[in-house]
Amino acid sequence: MASGGTRGLMQCWELLLSAVALFLLLLSAAAAQEQSGAACSQNTNRTCEECLKNVSCLWCHTNKACLDYPVSRILPPSSLCKLSSARWGVCWVNFEALIITLSVVGGAILLAVAVCCACCCCRKNRSRKPDKSEEKAAREREERRIRQEERRAEMKSRHDEIRKKYGLFKEENPYARFENN
Numbered sequence: 001m002a003s004g005g006t007r008g009l010m011q012c013w014e015l016l017l018s019a020v021a022l023f024l025l026l027l028s029a030a031a032a033q034e035q036s037g038a039a040c041s042q043n044t045n046r047t048c049e050e051c052l053k054n055v056s057c058l059w060c061h062t063n064k065a066c067l068d069y070p071v072s073r074i075l076p077p078s079s080l081c082k083l084s085s086a087r088w089g090v091c092w093v094n095f096e097a098l099i100i101t102l103s104v105v106g107g108a109i110l111l112a113v114a115v116c117c118a119c120c121c122c123r124k125n126r127s128r129k130p131d132k133s134e135e136k137a138a139r140e141r142e143e144r145r146i147r148q149e150e151r152r153a154e155m156k157s158r159h160d161e162i163r164k165k166y167g168l169f170k171e172e173n174p175y176a177r178f179e180n181n
Contacts, residue, residue: 014103014104014106014107014110017102017103017106017109017110018099018102018103018106019074021102021106022074022075022098022099022102023074025088025089039068040054040056040057040058040066040067040068040069041066041067041068042066043057043066044064044065044066045064045065046064046066048061048087048091049091050066051066052087052088052089052090052091055089056068056069056071057069057088058070058076058080058081058086058087058088059086059087059088059091060080060081060085060086060087061085061086061087061094062081062082062085063081065081067080067081069088075095075099076095083095083096083099084096
């Protein structure tokens with residue numbers, strides 16, 4: 001269920017990205033159309049390459065017509081030319097293929113960004129909080145160290161008592177026994 005919502009969101013982003021890319025292409029075409037004074041209709045019934053030398057022209061493959069690109073719209077209307085027959089920029093790519101390619105590339109980029117963000121977030125969360133097993137191991141090490149110190153202190157006190165009992169206890173001054181008081 002969650003993957004369906006994510007998928008719909010991804011498709012929405014893909015369409016938005018492809019629309020933005022196409023819009024930018026059309027803006028550059030509009031700027032070029034203003035600069036070039038040649039009308040696209042002069043190249044009708046010629047070749048696609050001749051028509052598309054002017055970037056403001058649209059080649060319709062079905063009726064071999066060279067038309068002015070409708071810059072007021074992002075995609076050319078189907079009454080002007082079908083998307084599968086329309087060529088703009090290069091002759092070997094039609095608008096349908098261009099839209100599909102842009103949406104796939106946009107989706108792949110968005111997916112890669114989402115995966116990178118998820119990996120970074122997971123790595124930060126993992127590095128911030130020590131694992132429960134690591135905490136438990138550290139606590140056990142500390143408890144063992146404390147018990148070992150207590151045992152050492154006990155053993156030292158027992159050994160000191162035994163040394164005192166048999167007169168082997170080291171005093172501060174080893175010659176203190178021989179002094180006459």
